Structures are given as C-alpha cells and as structure tokens.
Amino acid sequence: MKTDKRIAKENSTRMLITLLIVMLTIVIIAASLIFWFTAKGNALLYQFIFLSSIILLFILSISIAITIFAMKLLWYNKKVPSFIKIIMETFIHISYPFINILGKILKYDKNTIRRAYTQLNNQLVLSGDYSLQGKEILVLTPHCIQISSCPHKITNNINNCKRCGICKVDSLIELQQKYGIHFKIVTGGTLARKIILELKPRAIIAIACERDLLSGLMDVKRIPILAIVNQRPEGPCVNTQVDIVEVEHAILHFIKE
Structure with a gap:
C-alpha cells in the first residue's frame, strides 16, 4: 500500500x-x-x-x-x-x-x-524512512471516538469493547491485531503523556481534532508523529470518526515490511 x-x-x-x-x-x-x-x-x-x-x-x-x-x-x-x-x-x-x-x-x-x-x-515524517516493528508503534485516539450511547467503558481497557462495529473502535482493534501495534484510547493530554512515558514508542499515530493534535506535536518533540484529523459529523467531542484507510497507511509507513 x-x-x-x-x-x-x-x-x-x-x-x-x-x-x-x-x-x-x-x-x-x-x-x-x-x-x-x-x-x-x-x-x-x-x-x-x-x-x-x-x-x-x-x-x-x-x-x-x-x-x-x-x-x-x-x-x-x-x-x-x-x-x-x-x-x-x-x-x-x-x-x-x-x-x-x-x-x-x-x-x-x-x-x-x-x-x-x-x-x-x-x-x-512521511519524507523519512522507518523500519519498525508493530510493537514500537502507538496509536492514540480520544474517547469521543466511542459512540456516546455505549455502556462499556474502554478508556482503561479496550478489551471491554464488544466489537459491535457501530463506531470505529472495532476497526482500530482490528488494525491492532493485524499489525501488533499498541492502541490506546485516552481522555486527555495528561493520560496521553503518561502512556507515552510508559510504552516508550518509537513512532506515534495520533487521531484527534486540530487543536489537540497541534498541542501534542508541541509537547512531544523526539518521537515522529503522524497526526490524523478526526471527522466530526455530530460536532466536536461526540461520536467522532476517522478514516481507517488513512490510519493503516500511517502504520505501513512506519512498520518494517
């Protein structure tokens, strides 16, 4: 691809x-x-x-x-x-x-x-060459990607997702299983920074709104980040979506083929 x-x-x-x-x-x-x-x-x-x-x-x-x-x-x-x-x-x-x-x-x-x-x-970032393993890549997305009516809390454990396919979490979990990447859903910048410090990824794919993406780029300076702007058909911070093909392209840019 x-x-x-x-x-x-x-x-x-x-x-x-x-x-x-x-x-x-x-x-x-x-x-x-x-x-x-x-x-x-x-x-x-x-x-x-x-x-x-x-x-x-x-x-x-x-x-x-x-x-x-x-x-x-x-x-x-x-x-x-x-x-x-x-x-x-x-x-x-x-x-x-x-x-x-x-x-x-x-x-x-x-x-x-x-x-x-x-x-x-x-x-x-795309002009550079990378040869990473899946486990060295972290995909971060805000919790608003989960449909607001879902009763299952997945910010601490994405395995709580029931894989119904209504929101994009199911597709992102599928990419996680396919490429062996880390996939985390966060409630804000503080938790995102904590996860980055714990996992120490060599590359990050961040999914968020323009404001949060730019804030993350300013905070994290030594790790290559591909920033993907989310889609907001119902307005900001509620039932957001993402182009899964774009996310997979980003993974394939970093991953060792």
Whole structure:
C-alpha cells in the first residue's frame, strides 16, 4: 500500500505559505529599520543591542525562507535534505505563536492554521524512512471516538469493547491485531503523556481534532508523529470518526515490511 508523500495542495497549505511570506517580509523590514537606526547611533551599547537584534532577525528570516523552500520541495515530492528537516522541525515549534497572531490579524480560521501545521509535520515524517516493528508503534485516539450511547467503558481497557462495529473502535482493534501495534484510547493530554512515558514508542499515530493534535506535536518533540484529523459529523467531542484507510497507511509507513 503506497503512501503519497507529497504535501497536500489545499487551502490550508497555501495559507501557511502566505503567512510565512508575510512574516518574512515583516522580519526583513524590521531588520532594515534596525540596521538604519544602528548606523545613526554612536553609543557602543546602543549599537551592540541593535546589532544583536539584526543577527536574530537574520537567523529568523533564513529559517522562514528555508521552511518555504522545503514546503515547495515537499509540494513537488522532492527529497528534503536532513539538515533542512532539522531547521524546519525547530521552526515549527518556535513559529506557531507568531503565525497564530498574524493569522488572527488577517482573520484566518485558527483550525485552518492548525491543520496546515499538522500537515507540514506529517510531510516531514512521511519524507523519512522507518523500519519498525508493530510493537514500537502507538496509536492514540480520544474517547469521543466511542459512540456516546455505549455502556462499556474502554478508556482503561479496550478489551471491554464488544466489537459491535457501530463506531470505529472495532476497526482500530482490528488494525491492532493485524499489525501488533499498541492502541490506546485516552481522555486527555495528561493520560496521553503518561502512556507515552510508559510504552516508550518509537513512532506515534495520533487521531484527534486540530487543536489537540497541534498541542501534542508541541509537547512531544523526539518521537515522529503522524497526526490524523478526526471527522466530526455530530460536532466536536461526540461520536467522532476517522478514516481507517488513512490510519493503516500511517502504520505501513512506519512498520518494517
């Protein structure tokens, strides 16, 4: 089952590139103004402060430019050098608060921004090669994937599921049995972090809403995560669903064939 490793050419990706270009423009203008003021000043401390600011802004502008360039490479399914991946991964964690503020000013939907970040993360992970065993992979999903009318509590033990097939839990258990992966249903980020510390997976497939996925990506920095946005036909946090084929694609990307 071949996984498409190209970055998704949808509005959220285009929007993120636009925001990065705007951010780069602002940084260049700020650096130019600081340089101009520095040239006018005479005090040594004054010049040191402003020159330090210019250096920081220069590093930031290079990081933004590299990220835009790498996104274009991913867009056309080109290989991204490993050193660029490291820069991008660092930049993703640092830049989000600023991009979020810029998005609010330009009146972009916050979930669209979050989705763009999760897609960028996914494409970085998909551009890598892995050869893991099933037991080294953890699939995490929130408890809202279980149908709300179900009387069986499965957050502590998924074996309590009666496999009726009404919700997607049955299909996820089937993937667990097929590939030997870990599958856990959690009630929040605290429990998710606890499970990660206990199991120490080498790869994670996270299923959640845009907000929770981005929060998880910011918390977990040393484990590759493929983030899958859940489907919410009845609104947030109730009877959510997931594309099982997409989950299986993610497992197959990590697993040793």
